[in-house]
Amino acid sequence: MSSRRSHSRHSSASRITEEEINELVSKLQMMLPDAPIRRNSRVSARKVLQETCSYIRSLHQEVDDLSEKLSELLASTDTDSAEAAILRSLLMQ
Amino acid sequence: MEAESSTSNQQRKRKRSASESSEKPAQSTWRSDKEHRLYSSKLLEALRRVRSGSGSSSPRTDPPRSRAVREAADRALAISARGRTRWSRAILSSRSIKLKSNRIRVPCPARPKRTELERIQSAADQEKKKSVVLQSKAKVLGRLVPGCKKLSFPTLLEEASDYIKALEMQVKAMSALTEILSMFGGGTEGAPGMVQDAGAGTSTGTDSMPPPA
Numbered sequence: 001m002s003s004r005r006s007h008s009r010h011s012s013a014s015r016i017t018e019e020e021i022n023e024l025v026s027k028l029q030m031m032l033p034d035a036p037i038r039r040n041s042r043v044s045a046r047k048v049l050q051e052t053c054s055y056i057r058s059l060h061q062e063v064d065d066l067s068e069k070l071s072e073l074l075a076s077t078d079t080d081s082a083e084a085a086i087l088r089s090l091l092m093q
Numbered sequence: 094m095e096a097e098s099s100t101s102n103q104q105r106k107r108k109r110s111a112s113e114s115s116e117k118p119a120q121s122t123w124r125s126d127k128e129h130r131l132y133s134s135k136l137l138e139a140l141r142r143v144r145s146g147s148g149s150s151s152p153r154t155d156p157p158r159s160r161a162v163r164e165a166a167d168r169a170l171a172i173s174a175r176g177r178t179r180w181s182r183a184i185l186s187s188r189s190i191k192l193k194s195n196r197i198r199v200p201c202p203a204r205p206k207r208t209e210l211e212r213i214q215s216a217a218d219q220e221k222k223k224s225v226v227l228q229s230k231a232k233v234l235g236r237l238v239p240g241c242k243k244l245s246f247p248t249l250l251e252e253a254s255d256y257i258k259a260l261e262m263q264v265k266a267m268s269a270l271t272e273i274l275s276m277f278g279g280g281t282e283g284a285p286g287m288v289q290d291a292g293a294g295t296s297t298g299t300d301s302m303p304p305p306a
Contacts, residue, residue: 021227024250031257049230052253056237059260066267067163073274075158087137 021045028052123258132173133266139165170263179248180256183240 025045032051142165167184174181231249235242238256241249 020247024247024254028250028254031254046226046230049227049234052257053230053233053237056234056253056257056260059257059264060237062264063166063260063267064159064163066264066271067166068159069271070267070274071159071162073271074162 025049123255123262128173129262129266132169132262133270135169135172136166136266136270139169166263166267170259174255174259178255179241179244179252180239181259186240 022045025048029043029048029051032048032055171181171184176182227246231246232242234253235244235249238249238253241252244252
């Protein structure tokens with residue numbers, strides 16, 4: 001194997017070792033919300049990718065909802081006082 | 094030519110890994126308090142700009158307003174990444190396009206139909222079949238993470254894991270901000286007294302203090 005990185009986009013997965021894929025997939029699995037600490041039973045890579053996609057989608061959705069809430073709040077609050085409060089709480093952290 | 098490009102790739106990778114080694118390890122990235130605070134202050138700045146930008150529009154939730162908030166939050170997030178990742182650079186370079194493509198939900202690409210020959214071949218190499226399935230999933234993932242549609246598999250997974258951590262921090266920061274704002278503002282039914290005092294405090298200092306007896 002000359003290079004680890006694949007140049008072509010399709011059908012070059014064989015160049016990347018399966019070990020690498022499994023390692024990355026397990027690392028990804030650890031970050032998913034209900035990541036079980038099972039090192040023995042290997043969850044299929046396909047499943048991990050699927051859960052990753054749905055997790056990212058749900059995070060996007062959360063951010064969208066929060067953006068909407070924030071936009072509502074921004075419109076209705078007195079910004080100066082709110083900002084002072086926010087800055088204070090940020091510094092106190 | 095291939096050797097050249099591979100060495101330049103290697104050089105780039107080495108440079109990137111060198112810069113990354115001086116930074117905190119991947120585990121604490123996006124999770125440290127310092128990053129959280131940094132992002133929160135950037136977010137605040139961006140939100141302030143959003144508010145001052147659309148002064149004349151109605152205070153109700155018009156879609157552009159929440160869209161502007163989302164954009165500002167994403168942009169602040171991308172800036173916090175300090176150019177380490179592809180998705181952050183993609184957000185900064187082409188924001189409006191990315192949002193449009195986020196709206197459109199593209200269904201998973203169908204698996205390629207198998208001919209007779211492929212059926213025989215697939216029995217032989219299971220690995221190839223598995224990689225085809227993985228690639229279709231990877232394609233979907235590549236559409237979700239900005240700027241990662243045509244990456245190699247390991248790079249895509251790396252970008253995705255960093256993106257997830259960044260998104261989690263974004264959610265945390267935005268919900269904290271929402272909480273604070275809803276405590277201090279949240280319409281006029283909440284605690285008008287508090288808002289009044291704070292407002293008076295910024296304009297003139299004498300009103301907040303009780304007059305000396």
